Amino acid sequence: MTINQPSQTGTNLLQTALAKPYHYRRSGRYYLRLRPQGTAKGFFTLSLRTTDKATAMTISQDILSTLKAYHLDNPEASWDELRERLLDIAEYSLTMAHGDSSLVAYEMINDEHHQALREASAKLPLSVNQQRAVSKALEIIEASQERMKGRSGNLVEIVKGLKDEHCSTSVALSPSLSVSSSERLTFKALSALYMEERKDSIQASTMRDVRSSCEAIATILGDLDLKAHTREDMKNLRDKLLEDRKPSTVKKLLTRLSTVMDWAVHNGYLDKSFDKGLKPTKGADSSREAFSQDQVKALMAHAKTLPVDAWLRWALSLGVIAGTRIEELRQLTKADVKQVGDVWVIDINRNDGKTAKTKNALRVIPLTDGAYGFDLKAFLEFVQRADSRLFALGAGRFSELLNGLIRDVLGVKADRTQTFHSLRHSLAGALKAAEIPVGTAESILGHASGSISYDLYGAGSAVEVGRMAEALKTAFL
Structure with a gap:
């Protein structure tokens, strides 16, 4: 500098x-x-x-x-x-x-x-x-x-x-958010403090999930003073949550509880917390199921019957061959389809007001020509005809139509067991079955702690993207 x-x-x-x-x-x-x-x-x-x-x-x-x-x-x-x-x-x-x-x-x-x-x-x-x-x-x-x-x-x-x-310094808090040592501290009040502090660092979509989770926990804990809570209180919370929720859902809620409680201890609102080791293990795996290879092939076979200028054709195809999250896909722009070296990729970024789940989600994903019959040339022509964004619909309507198409083609239930997001699970399974190294698979799916690269157009980026492209070709064989 x-x-x-x-x-x-x-x-x-x-x-x-x-x-x-x-x-x-x-x-x-x-x-x-x-x-x-x-x-x-x-x-x-x-x-x-x-x-x-x-x-x-x-x-x-x-x-x-x-x-x-x-x-x-x-x-x-x-x-x-x-x-x-x-x-x-x-x-x-x-x-x-x-x-x-x-x-x-x-x-x-x-x-x-x-x-x-x-x-x-x-x-x-x-x-x-x-x-x-x-x-x-x-x-x-x-x-x-x-x-x-x-x-x-x-x-x-x-x-x-x-x-x-x-x-050791007297600092006045906002009256609506202050907590004195003599006041009761409910989970509702504590989570409000947490969300107020984190509001500028958490994506709006994530904050909605945080708020919903905290409300569910606060409803059960009620007026319990967390400054005097016990291990038995936390066990009772878990049992109440399990009465009408799947173990996988309860596991997520208890993870949110631990996040807020740890924050409270670190920031002096609580002396200790008794929330550790409560998460259910039996049946706690994600209820989201991957599509079978036959189902994936059926989806791609249907996509190929749609007109080449139909957005549903390409949204479904990219979900299959790139394993994007649905909101990552919806926000794609014409500029996000590019070449790195000799490889065509889609670029998941935060340019032009786009959002991403985490920093680790920022990545490029190679497009595999011929995978399940994917026609790269036809897709690039679709991109060329686009104005700016590839898909013009809002988030709700985009998800509704895309998931509706999947249910119609496969005849699956509308119970969220198999949805568009299941395509990510299917791709992850295909990469694992092909014995692709974990780091490469994580880079493709956006789970890696340092996905590709800080310098996308630097000397080593084409090599990295080429390695990812080869991994995907192997997985799609």
Whole structure:
């Protein structure tokens, strides 16, 4: 990162609001530029170290969040405000998951942040609180680098120290979300606190599931004071849930319970929780069933009878040969069908307002010409005729028609045992039967901790995509 300081004006990035960030591409790589409002001088320029736009935007958002977290545009920030932001950064650095590519990316980003903060501390007229925050931020960055090498002890201590300081400081909470030591704490109130804190970091579709799960748990726990709950209370909850739900559903609900309870303990709302080891094991496997190979072939045989300009033909075909989630499929655009090396792929990304279940879901999936009779040439012609999005329907109608077609073709029940999502299970089974390495299968399905690659058009990406393409060809034999 380079800091270009303005001459004469005395303006600096730590004492003025930032203008809208500007992204640009040079020699194939993406860069982020930040400048103070009201001037063309005094800007940060940061290489995002990638030629993939989706990856660049993700990293850019992390950087912008970090700059805001340090209050670089607010010299009047109090130490308590700065400390709270530093704690957020430290906790995120401690708990975020990394793949091989993101380890490399964040190591470089941390290095550049460290250099920029040192320069700011040495050269710019910072307030006492800002200097104190910069000093602590440097410690966090150094500890974050150690954590990415498997040594998290220093970062744990920093988080603990910032939290202990918080406990010794009187900080007023919003009246609607405050919890005093003498008040009862129900699961309804606790889950509301959890959802309020996580609302900006959880996808809207996931938040709906979180809210639904928490409401189901809160209905049973009622007015129980979790500050005094017992193991027996948690066992009773499990038994009540099992009365009218499948074990697989109860397992998911108890997973959500543990997430909220762990968060409550870590954030000082509860001293302890007794929710571990409750999940049912018998019958707890997912109730979703894969389609048999005969069923998959029947679906593709029907797809080939549909007109080449029918969206249902290609939606069903891509579900079979790519194993996408239904919302990943619905959001595909014309630009998402591309070539990497000699391989045609679909690109699952968050460009243009699209959403993805997790960061690990961001990936490319090779298209296998001839798989179950899939006609790649005809599909590319369909893509060429599309305006922007390949499928114009909203989420509800898209799912309704696609799942309805599957039920009509196969005669399966509308009980959610076999749905469009079952095609992912079928592809996973085919990859396993073909003895495809787990890492390659995960990259295709979007389960990998570091799916392909941070640099989609880099020197090694065509090799990686080629390996995935060969794996799919083997699975479809």
